[in-house]
Structures are given as C-alpha cells and as structure tokens.
Amino acid sequence: xxxxxxxxxxxxxxxxxxxxxxxxxxxxxxxxxxxxxxxxxxxxxxxxxxxxxxxxxxxxxxxxxxxxxxxxxxxxxxxxxxxxxxxxxxxxxxxxxxxxxxxxxxxxxxxxxxxxxxxxxxxxxxxxxxxxxxxxxxxxxxxxxxxxxxxxxxxxxxxxxxxxxxxxxxxxxxxxxxxxxxxxxxxxxxxxxxxxxxxxxxxxxxxxxxxxxxxxxxxxxxxxxxxxxxxxxxxxxxxxxxxxxxxxxxxxxxxxxxxxxxxxxxxxxxxxxxxxxxxxxxxxxxxxxxxxxxxxxxxxxxxxxxxxxxxxxxxxxxxxxxxxxxxxxxxxxxxxxxxxxxxxxxxxxxxxxxxxxxxxxxxxxxxxxxxxxxxxxxxxxxxxxxxxxxxxxxxxxxxxxxxxxxxxxxxxxxxxxxxxxxxxxxxxxxxxxxxxxxxxxxxxxxxxxxxxxxxxxxxxxxxxxxxxxxxxxxxxxxxxxxxxxxxxxxxxxxxxxxxxxxxxxxxxxxxxxxxxxxxxxxxxxxxxxxxxxxxxxxxxxxxxxxxxxxxxxxxxxxxxxxxxxxxxxxxxxxxxxxxxxxxxxxxxxxxxxxxxxxxxxxxxxxxxxxxxxxxxxxxxxxxxxxxxxxx
Numbered sequence: 001x002x003x004x005x006x007x008x009x010x011x012x013x014x015x016x017x018x019x020x021x022x023x024x025x026x027x028x029x030x031x032x033x034x035x036x037x038x039x040x041x042x043x044x045x046x047x048x049x050x051x052x053x054x055x056x057x058x059x060x061x062x063x064x065x066x067x068x069x070x071x072x073x074x075x076x077x078x079x080x081x082x083x084x085x086x087x088x089x090x091x092x093x094x095x096x097x098x099x100x101x102x103x104x105x106x107x108x109x110x111x112x113x114x115x116x117x118x119x120x121x122x123x124x125x126x127x128x129x130x131x132x133x134x135x136x137x138x139x140x141x142x143x144x145x146x147x148x149x150x151x152x153x154x155x156x157x158x159x160x161x162x163x164x165x166x167x168x169x170x171x172x173x174x175x176x177x178x179x180x181x182x183x184x185x186x187x188x189x190x191x192x193x194x195x196x197x198x199x200x201x202x203x204x205x206x207x208x209x210x211x212x213x214x215x216x217x218x219x220x221x222x223x224x225x226x227x228x229x230x231x232x233x234x235x236x237x238x239x240x241x242x243x244x245x246x247x248x249x250x251x252x253x254x255x256x257x258x259x260x261x262x263x264x265x266x267x268x269x270x271x272x273x274x275x276x277x278x279x280x281x282x283x284x285x286x287x288x289x290x291x292x293x294x295x296x297x298x299x300x301x302x303x304x305x306x307x308x309x310x311x312x313x314x315x316x317x318x319x320x321x322x323x324x325x326x327x328x329x330x331x332x333x334x335x336x337x338x339x340x341x342x343x344x345x346x347x348x349x350x351x352x353x354x355x356x357x358x359x360x361x362x363x364x365x366x367x368x369x370x371x372x373x374x375x376x377x378x379x380x381x382x383x384x385x386x387x388x389x390x391x392x393x394x395x396x397x398x399x400x401x402x403x404x405x406x407x408x409x410x411x412x413x414x415x416x417x418x419x420x421x422x423x424x425x426x427x428x429x430x431x432x433x434x435x436x437x438x439x440x441x442x443x444x445x446x447x448x449x450x451x452x453x454x455x456x457x458x459x460x461x462x463x464x465x466x467x468x469x470x471x472x473x474x475x476x477x478x479x480x481x482x483x484x485x486x487x488x489x490x491x492x493x494x495x496x497x498x499x500x501x502x503x504x505x506x507x508x509x510x511x512x513x514x515x516x517x518x519x520x521x522x523x524x525x526x527x528x529x530x531x532x533x534x535x536x537x538x539x540x541x542x543x544x545x546x547x548x549x550x551x552x553x554x555x556x557x558x559x560x561x562x563x564x565x566x567x568x569x570x571x572x573x574x575x576x577x578x579x580x581x582x583x584x585x586x587x588x589x590x591x592x593x594x595x596x597x598x599x600x601x602x603x604x605x606x607x608x609x610x611x612x613x614x615x616x617x618x619x620x621x622x623x624x625x626x627x628x629x630x631x
Contacts, residue, residue: 002068004105004152005088006033009067011096025055027062033088034068036120039290042074049081069124073293092131095139102147104183106139107131108172112154114191116218117229117296118258118289121154128154133161133172137179144181148210151176151187157194170198177206184210189256191216192240193231204247207438207505211248214285215241216256220275221268224261229296234275241279249409250438250507254283257316260309261289262300269312276319280417286316330416330509331622335425335614336361336432336599337516338592340526344377346516347425348385349611350618357386357415359408361426361435364560366393366404369550372534372543373563388415395552405434412507421622429598436513438505444491454486465489470498478594482559512621514614515599517607527588531563535581540567562588 009031010020021027032048035041045066052064066078067086075085092110111126112119140149151173153159161167167175176185185208190199192215203209215237219225222233232240244251257276259269276284288309291298333356335347347358360366364374368391371378376390388411393399408424412435415422424435433439454462462485467474469492477484491499518526534540544557544567557568563584570580599605608614 002033002035004107005068005091007105008091008094008096009033012094024052025059029063029065031065031067031086032082034066034070036069036071036074036124036292038287039292042071045078046081049078053081069120071120071124071293088125092129095135095142103150104143104146104148105150105152106136106143107152108136108156108159108169109153113158114155114231115229115296117227117300118261118292120292120295123294125154128158130159130162132163133167133175134163136172137175140176140179144179144183146181146183149176149183149185151185153187153189155189155191156187157190157196157199168198170196170202173199173209174202174206177202177208184208186210186212188214189216190214192237195240197243200244200247211251211505212254213244213251214254214256215244217272217275217279218256218258219261219264219268220272221264224264224268224272227263227297227300228258228261234271238275238279245413246410247406249406249413250505252282252508253279254285255279255281257284257286258289259286259312259316260304262297262302262304264289264304273315273319276316280323281320282323284316284320286313286320288313331421332412332436332507332509332511333421333423333618333621334361334432334436334511334513335423335516336427336429336513336605338518338523338595338599339375339427339588340530340592341427341516341518341523342526343425343427343516344375344381346514346611346614347423348377348381348383350614351385351421351423352383353615354421354618354622355419356421356423357388357418358382359411359415359422359424359435360387360389361408361424361428361431363404363428363431365390365426366399367391367395367560368393369395369543369547370560370564372539373560373567375530395547395550395556401430401434401439404431405438408435427595429595436507436511438507444494447490447494450490450493451486454489459485462486462489466492469493473499480561510621511604512618513602513605514617515605515607517609523592524589527592528585531581531584531588534563541571544568544571562591 013029013031014020018029024030030052032045034045049064049066056062056064063083065084065086066082067088069088070078070085078085092107109128109130111128112121113128115122136151143149156169159169159172161172173185173187185206190213195215203213217237218228218230220234225233241253244253257272259272288306289297289302289304291302333350333354335343335350337343344358350356351358362374362376364370365376366389367374370376377387389404389408392407393403408431412422424432426432430439457465459480459482462482463474463477463479466477466485466489469489473488473492477488479485488499540563544564547557547564548554548571554568554572558565566575566580566584566587569575570577575583606617608617
C-alpha cells in the first residue's frame with residue numbers, strides 16, 4: 001500500500017515540476033513515506049531523520065518532509081525533526097499516468113473498520129473509504145501492458161463501490177479480469193472472516209486471476225484470535241482453506257502470523273505451529289509482536305520475552321523452509337505414446353523403482369464400466385501401485401477436460417504430500433496438455449437447443465460445417481469425434497469469431513516427458529494382438545451388452561469411439577463380425593497415427609525405445625538440481 005502511495009506522490013511532484021534526484025545530497029526536496037505497522041519501522045525513520053539533519057546543516061535550503069502512516073504520539077515528536085508532515089489520506093484519489101513498471105499497484109480502498117486489537121491502520125489511515133469502481137477500472141486499462149496488476153486494500157473483502165452498491169469485491173475482480181491485456185491479477189489482503197464463496201468462484205472462473213492468495217491467519221489459537229479481534233475461529237479458517245483448495249488445487253497460499261502476542265502461552269503457540277504444519281503454506285510473513293500505541297492491545301501486558309518471541313519466529317520459519325525445500329524438489333514424469341505401445345506397463349515399472357503413483361490421462365478410462373474397450377489396467381497389472389483418475393465419471397453425465405484437470409491437479413498435490421513421484425500416463429494428448437500446460441478452455445456456456453440440432457447431423461457434416469466456420473480449428477481437431485466437433489461449432493457460433501488459441505498456465509515444477517517410440521510395423525502387430533485379446537471369449541461384446549443393460553444408449557456407445565462404436569454397430573446388425581474386426585484394426589491404426597501427429601509437435605518429449613532408457617533418463621532427471629535448489 002505504501003508503495004502505491006509513493007508512486008502517486010511521485011507522480012504529483014513530477015507534475016509540479018520536480019525531477020527525481022539520483023542522490024540525496026543533490027535533492028531540494030526529500031519525502032519519507034513511513035509505515036507504523038511495527039515499532040522497528042518507526043525506529044528506522046528516527047534514525048533516518050538524524051542522518052538527514054546532518055545533511056540539512058550542509059544544505060539549509062533542502063526541505064525534508066514526512067508522510068505515510070503516522071501515529072499521533074509519534075507525529076508530535078516528528079514535528080521537531082521534519083520541516084513538514086503531509087497527510088496521506090488523499091493519495092488514493094490521485095490517478096497516475098500509465099506506469100512502465102512490470103508490476104503495478106492499484107489501491108481500491110483506504111483505511112479499515114475492523115479495529116484488530118494490534119493494528120494501527122484505523123488510527124493512521126482512518127475509517128474505510130472505497131474508490132469508485134470506474135476509477136479503478138480506468139487505472140487498470142491505463143496499465144494493461146503490465147505483467148502483474150495488484151488490487152490493494154486493508155481488507156479487500158469490505159470493498160463496495162460508492163457509485164454502485166452492487167459492485168462488491170468479487171464483482172470488481174470479475175470486471176477487472178474482463179479487461180484485455182496479458183496481465184495477471186493479484187490482490188491483498190482479504191480477511192478470512194468474510195471471504196465469500198462468490199469470491200472463490202470468481203477466482204476459479206478466470207485464468208487472468210493468479211493462483212496466489214495471501215490469507216492472513218495471525219494465530220492458530222482461538223483464544224488469541226479472540227483477543228486479537230479476529231472474527232473467525234481456527235476451524236472456520238481451515239474450512240475456508242479446504243474450500244479454496246478444492247476449487248483451486250494448484251493455488252499458492254501465503255499468510256501473516258504474529259508471534260508473542262500479549263498472553264500467548266507456549267501451548268497456544270504450539271496450536272499455531274501445528275496449524276502452520278497442517279495447512280502447508282508456501283510463504284508466510286511472520287512478525288514478532290510489538291506494541292502500537294493507541295490500539296486495544298497496547299493496554300495488555302506485553303509479557304512474552306523478546307528471546308521467546310525470537311524462538312517462536314525461528315520455529316515457524318524452519319517449517320516454512322522445509323515446505324519450500326519440498327516444493328522445489330517436486331518433479332513430475334509423463335509417460336505417453338500411441339495406443340497399444342505399453343505405456344501402462346512402463347509407468348508401473350517406473351513407479352516401482354522411483355516411489356511413484358500413476359495418474360491416468362485417458363479420456364475413456366475416466367468412465368466407470370469402460371474396462372475392456374478402454375484398456376483399463378486391472379488390479380494384477382497395477383502390482384500394488386496406486387492409480388488415480390480411473391472410474392471417476394459416470395457415462396450418463398458430461399465430463400469435461402476442465403473437470404479432469406481439476407481432479408488431476410488434486411491427485412498431483414496428494415501424491416506430493418506423501419513425498420512420492422506423480423507419473424502421468426496416457427495417450428490422450430489434450431488431457432496431458434491440460435495438466436502440464438494448464439490449458440484454459442473457453443468459458444462458453446452450453447447452448448442445448450443448438451446441440452440438439454447439431455446432433456441430427458452426421459459426423460462428416462459436422463466437420464464440414466466447422467471447416468466453413470473456422471478452417472484453422474478444423475485442421476487440428478479429431479474429425480471423427482462428434483462431441484468435440486459439436487463443442488467447437490458451439491463456441492464459434494456463440495462468440496461469432498474463430499476459436500482463439502488456448503491460453504495456458506503451466507505447472508510450476510520440472511517435468512520429464514517420455515514418449516514410447518514404436519516402429520510402425522511393430523505397432524500394427526501390437527494393435528492386432530491386443531484387439532484379438534479383447535475380442536476373445538467375447539469379452540468386448542459382453543462388456544457392450546452390459547453397458548446396454550446399464551442404460552447406455554447405442555448413440556452414446558458410438559460416441560465413445562473405436563471398439564465401442566463398431567461392436568455397437570455389430571450388435572445392431574449394421575456390420576458383420578469380420579467387417580467389425582477389419583474396420584476396427586484399420587481405425588485403431590489411424591487413431592495411433594493421429595496420436596503421434598499430436599505428440600510429434602511437442603519438442604519437450606524425449607522418445608525412448610525401452611524400459612532401460614526410461615529408467616536412465618528418469619534417474620538423471622530426479623538427481624539434477626534446479627537453480628532454486630542450488631541456492
């Protein structure tokens with residue numbers, strides 16, 4: 001907040017004709033923007049003032065000004081050390097010109113009505129005053145070339161536009177995310193007491209809003225929280241974190257903690273310590289309590305010794321360091337390749353050797369009851385290795401790649417928590433890309449009437465329609481996948497423009513991508529061998545008949561493609577058994593070719609021929625240190 005104030009103040013002074021001096025002794029005006037959150041910050045200003053007093057002796061005409069968050073008690077003393085003291089409450093009304101910095105800070109409010117017992121903000125910045133949402137959005141547009149835009153407030157959750165009471169903080173955040181530009185949106189700080197589900201939903205809905213959140217805890221003990229004037233309990237905080245992480249498994253979470261608050265016992269601090277471990281924060285701003293004159297806590301006895309405060313501060317920082325070390329050591333393996341190439345077997349062997357767990361990346365294996373035709377790994381083949389993202393969806397319900405990605409990210413985080421290695425294994429390139437590159441799918445709502453009309457058309461007609469509407473998308477879509485064709489036509493029809501290139505939000509840790517490279521003749525033999533095995537003793541036919549008994553329609557079976565499509569046609573007497581067998585072999589070979597066309601575009605994939613190469617590359621990858629680990 002102080003940095004935003006400094007930028008606004010600088011802008012005003014430049015408009016008055018001032019230019020920035022490179023050195024203090026070259027300046028005619030020196031302005032110090034101070035903070036009173038901790039006594040140490042105030043002490044630094046006293047020290048600086050004494051140094052500047054010496055400069056003023058050598059250069060009497062220099063004007064030295066103090067501004068910022070200043071407590072009344074300190075203001076009286078500072079009047080003797082500074083030429084002028086400027087009020088900071090109107091800085092928020094200044095709208096600076098476009099900022100060339102990569103990170104831009106935009107205050108949305110000033111002051112606070114919460115009066116936490118330790119906090120000086122209501123006394124130095126006053127009561128809550130919110131800016132007009134129109135002014136804020138204008139400032140965002142002026143800075144849309146930035147990489148990051150931060151929305152700032154003492155408690156952003158309390159924001160309401162003075163021009164329109166319906167514009168609360170979630171609404172403001174949503175409006176900000178709709179402004180064109182490549183910037184990421186961050187905000188600070190919210191208060192856990194009124195962090196709404198609406199805010200979580202807005203954060204989840206937009207790829208423009210960074211998966212980062214500072215959620216101040218302050219203490220992990222209910223009694224201390226009450227004394228601090230924090231209107232939430234430990235349980236409520238944990239429940240909130242749970243709701244946030246369920247919607248955003250990849251979020252990076254930081255917090256604020258005060259150690260040594262008046263009356264904090266060792267047992268109460270242990271509660272904070274335990275909660276700190278449970279939540280697993282990625283970052284924390286830990287401060288040792290210091291008395292702020294005028295606050296409610298200033299009337300309490302500051303009875304935790306300085307040395308004990310330091311010990312508690314160190315204890316939390318040690319946990320934070322371990323969390324950070326665990327994070328930078330995170331690695332992820334991807335095993336991919338065409339159908340029938342032996343991906344599942346290789347993934348299991350790597351998991352056994354390197355303490356891993358497997359996450360399936362197969363668009364049919366996610367469905368319950370699709371076992372034989374999808375090539376789903378069975379219990380014996382798993383050899384005791386935990387597998388994720390199998391049997392997670394119902395055939396009667398729509399299951400999107402966005403839903404898949406959310407479940408996959410949760411699985412990755414769960415595996416990391418067990419200090420094990422996540423191994424993504426599959427042949428659905430789009431699913432793999434959705435996880436590792438964080439592909440963001442266009443948020444276009446379904447048009448059920450349009451879908452009903454499109455369902456009447458043949459797959460060939462759907463492809464031709466897409467080709468006319470969006471030739472570029474038609475070039476890289478699976479022309480036999482009716483669902484994807486209908487969805488693509490729906491997006492183009494609703495947005496009235498070609499489908500934009502998919503945006504991405506890649507995973508933040510090193511990834512090794514291993515592709516199984518099979519000779520074409522060898523792969524053809526493997527496909528035939530597997531197909532005959534699936535059809536022996538009528539296993540595949542029996543599975544399709546069971547699916548029919550479960551209420552799966554012929555149309556839905558054909559949508560599932562390959563084995564399900566052609567066995568369904570056989571059972572409906574549309575084709576003979578031999579026609580089914582011949583056509584299936586041919587179509588599976590074509591499918592494998594399409595898979596390889598997709599994979600060959602990705603230069604990150606290292607193509608291997610056998611298990612020995614895979615193990616060697618994995619070992620080297622896991623032993624190689626990242627730049628962060630070398631620090």
